[in-house]
Amino acid sequence: MNASPGKTSTKSILTLGVLIGATAMLTACNGGRDQSNIELMQDMMDQRALKSQKFDDRRNKPSAMTPPANTVPRGYTPYAYAGDPIKAEAELKNPNAGADAAQLAKVLVRGHDRFDIYCSPCHGLTGKGDGTVAQYMPLKPPPLISDKVKAFKDGRIFHIITDGQGVMNNYATQIHSESDRWAIVNYVRKLQQGN
Numbered sequence: 601m602n603a604s605p606g607k608t609s610t611k612s613i614l615t616l617g618v619l620i621g622a623t624a625m626l627t628a629c630n631g632g633r634d635q636s637n638i639e640l641m642q643d644m645m646d647q648r649a650l651k652s653q654k655f656d657d658r659r660n661k662p663s664a665m666t667p668p669a670n671t672v673p674r675g676y677t678p679y680a681y682a683g684d685p686i687k688a689e690a691e692l693k694n695p696n697a698g699a700d701a702a703q704l705a706k707v708l709v710r711g712h713d714r715f716d717i718y719c720s721p722c723h724g725l726t727g728k729g730d731g732t733v734a735q736y737m738p739l740k741p742p743p744l745i746s747d748k749v750k751a752f753k754d755g756r757i758f759h760i761i762t763d764g765q766g767v768m769n770n771y772a773t774q775i776h777s778e779s780d781r782w783a784i785v786n787y788v789r790k791l792q793q794g795n
């Protein structure tokens with residue numbers, strides 16, 4: 601043993617002191633909450649990329665830009681039946697139509713789950729139109745177990761979820777996946793059968 605325990609701890613206290621001092625000095629370089637600390641690679645920090653929701657001084661416009669005409673975002677497929685419920689009802693086919701019992705059971709579990717989240721607040725857990733927020737709405741959500749909705753083809757219900765109807769907004773942005781929307785359609789059918 602060449603160093604006594606006492607000496608070692610004095611040394612570590614000194615090291616700690618130096619570390620705290622260095623951190624304090626470095627932190628002092630921060631010019632404020634909106635400023636970055638030390639800039640090691642200025643190009644990365646001071647880039648000219650626009651910040652969302654900010655103003656673009658160069659163009660004197662908000663930074664959000666309208667997409668160029670005739671373009672779509674990557675991975676986005678425009679809905680072919682926008683504004684056309686009749687054509688949608690005639691042409692859209694439910695991909696779950698040929699599902700066997702086991703597949704359908706899975707679809708219904710998913711549909712039940714999504715329905716309770718996205719539809720039940722207005723249309724009610726059993727589709728009677730008595731959801732929690734329905735009482736506060738001047739224009740009541742209609743029941744989904746009515747003869748009218750029973751007579752709709754699957755494509756029409758899918759269309760209403762995807763494109764909306766009247767005062768009901770569309771749910772395509774919340775329920776991204778088409779298969780989830782179809783699963784909801786199947787679950788609405790189950791509610792209509794009263795089980």
Ligand code: HEC
Pocket residue numbers: 715718719720721722723739740741742743744746748749757760761765766767768771784788
């Ligand atoms: C914010 C409340 C609200 C939510 C949430 C909602 N709807 Fe609606 N829904 C309405 C209202 C209100 C109408 C009547 C719209 C109209 O025709 O002007 C309607 C109409 C409908 C209709 C047509 C019924 C008819 O008799 O014409 C269907 C089908 C439907 N909704 C299904 C759904 C499904 C499925 C979901 C979940 C994905 C859903 N809705 C979510 C409020 C809602």
